[in-house]
Amino acid sequence: MIEKRDSNIENVVLVGVITKEQNEEKSKEYLDELEFLTYTAGGEVVKRFVQKLEYPNPKTFIGSGKLDEVRSFIQDKEIKTVIFDDELNPAQLRNIEKLLDCKVLDRTNLILDIFAQRAETSYARTQVELAQCQYLLPRLTRMWTHLERQKGGIGLRGPGETEIETDRRIIRDKISLLKKRLKKIDSQMSIQRKNRGKMVRVALIGYTNVGKSTLMNVISKSEVFAENKLFATLDTTVRKVVIRNIPFLLTDTVGFIRKLPTQLVESFKSTLDEVREADLLLHVVDISHSNFEDHIASVNNIISEITPQGEDSSKPTIMVFNKIDAFKHESIEEDDLTTERSKEHYTLEDWKKSWYAKMENKCVFISALKKDNLEDFKKIVFEEVKKIHITRFPYNDFLYQEYEENV
Ligand SMILES: Nc1nc2c(ncn2[C@@H]2O[C@H](COP(=O)(O)OP(=O)(O)OP(=O)(O)O)[C@@H](O)[C@H]2O)c(=O)[nH]1
Numbered sequence: 356m357i358e359k360r361d362s363n364i365e366n367v368v369l370v371g372v373i374t375k376e377q378n379e380e381k382s383k384e385y386l387d388e389l390e391f392l393t394y395t396a397g398g399e400v401v402k403r404f405v406q407k408l409e410y411p412n413p414k415t416f417i418g419s420g421k422l423d424e425v426r427s428f429i430q431d432k433e434i435k436t437v438i439f440d441d442e443l444n445p446a447q448l449r450n451i452e453k454l455l456d457c458k459v460l461d462r463t464n465l466i467l468d469i470f471a472q473r474a475e476t477s478y479a480r481t482q483v484e485l486a487q488c489q490y491l492l493p494r495l496t497r498m499w500t501h502l503e504r505q506k507g508g509i510g511l512r513g514p515g516e517t518e519i520e521t522d523r524r525i526i527r528d529k530i531s532l533l534k535k536r537l538k539k540i541d542s543q544m545s546i547q548r549k550n551r552g553k554m555v556r557v558a559l560i561g562y563t564n565v566g567k568s569t570l571m572n573v574i575s576k577s578e579v580f581a582e583n584k585l586f587a588t589l590d591t592t593v594r595k596v597v598i599r600n601i602p603f604l605l606t607d608t609v610g611f612i613r614k615l616p617t618q619l620v621e622s623f624k625s626t627l628d629e630v631r632e633a634d635l636l637l638h639v640v641d642i643s644h645s646n647f648e649d650h651i652a653s654v655n656n657i658i659s660e661i662t663p664q665g666e667d668s669s670k671p672t673i674m675v676f677n678k679i680d681a682f683k684h685e686s687i688e689e690d691d692l693t694t695e696r697s698k699e700h701y702t703l704e705d706w707k708k709s710w711y712a713k714m715e716n717k718c719v720f721i722s723a724l725k726k727d728n729l730e731d732f733k734k735i736v737f738e739e740v741k742k743i744h745i746t747r748f749p750y751n752d753f754l755y756q757e758y759e760e761n762v
């Protein structure tokens with residue numbers, strides 16, 4: 356199922372909506388993110404189409420007039436791919452495909468595609484493949500009948516619905532096979548996690564592209580792949596880190612994104628187990644991003660979503676505001692008396708004040724890239740790890756003083 360696309364740039368058109376739930380500004384932010392996702396997947400956005408609607412059209416997502424507009428544009432420019440900024444239901448996908456006569460993707464499909472391109476280990480590949488099958492199953496239409504040929508179902512079934520039924524069965528078989536495979540790897544991984552012993556475990560979490568891997572690299576002097584694309588990291592990496600005299604395990608995790616496809620939430624459970632089993636979370640935030648507060652909310656939502664009911668999802672957390680080197684804010688001219696001061700005008704100092712108060716000082720402002728303020732970062736992490744370490748190993752806390760004197 357996993358297809359690695361070649362590196363030829365694909366021209367793409369994006370389609371989004373402005374509704375009661377998402378105003379013009381939000382819609383633009385979402386499309387900006389969709390454009391970044393498209394770029395990550397190897398596409399180039401030629402044009403965006405946006406329509407104002409009460410709610411998305413149940414049959415075709417946008418209205419038929421707008422869809423006509425899209426069709427004549429893509430025919431004119433010979434564009435073969437249109438991406439919608441929401442998950443399209445199977446009927447919508449089918450209707451739109453028929454009307455536009457080109458490849459139609461939605462946000463979920465695009466994210467799955469990126470994950471497929473980037474999955475390196477057999478674990479990640481199995482997870483992605485499972486997610487793709489789960490996405491595909493309800494969307495199987497006649498165009499998927501080639502699957503039957505793969506299986507060589509000789510003269511067993513006639514054309515039409517029966518073929519689709521066969522394809523569905525093939526996909527279902529595959530899903531159960533992949534699930535079995537994952538279960539096996541999951542149990543191996545949980546044994547591995549147990550073998551790590553009682554050492555304090557710290558996990559870097561956060562929205563995609565905020566700098567988690569970069570921070571991991573500077574702190575642990577390791578070389579985790581980091582780049583300016585979304586979802587650079589798909590596998591968790593664990594490193595032993597020592598700050599002063601306390602060793603602990605630091606885990607780099609897969610980045611979160613708004614509306615993480617449900618299929619992926621499910622199949623990345625084991626990655627997220629790392630987060631659940633961590634003693635301390637370092638929630639990394641890209642403060643130079645204009646929507647960083649939304650990102651924080653998305654991450655917190657996903658964390659509470661993956662936490663089984665009855666389990667407490669709150670655990671010690673330090674907010675790590677990264678990319679302070681790239682932080683910018685709007686300013687108001689002194690003679691401008693009409694513009695109201697809002698969050699766009701907050702300086703770094705304003706943000707610090709507000710977050711220190713909110714987090715009771717459990718936050719730090721750094722630049723992982725420029726290595727700014729890493730000392731403060733290490734200090735605050737050390738203090739928190741030490742608290743956990745002391746409760747876990749109550750009899751050897753004498754170790755600290757000795758070493759601290761040498762720092
Ligand atoms: N300006 C600036 N850029 C940074 C900083 N830290 C990281 N970056 C850049 O941000 C981009 C993303 O960094 P990564 O470390 O890959 O981010 P990540 O959070 O691991 O991303 P995913 O693995 O995709 O979730 C890279 O281009 C980094 O060079 C920083 O402090 N300042």
Ligand SMILES: [Mg+2]
Pocket residue numbers: 567568569580581587588607608610
């Ligand atoms: Mg990363």
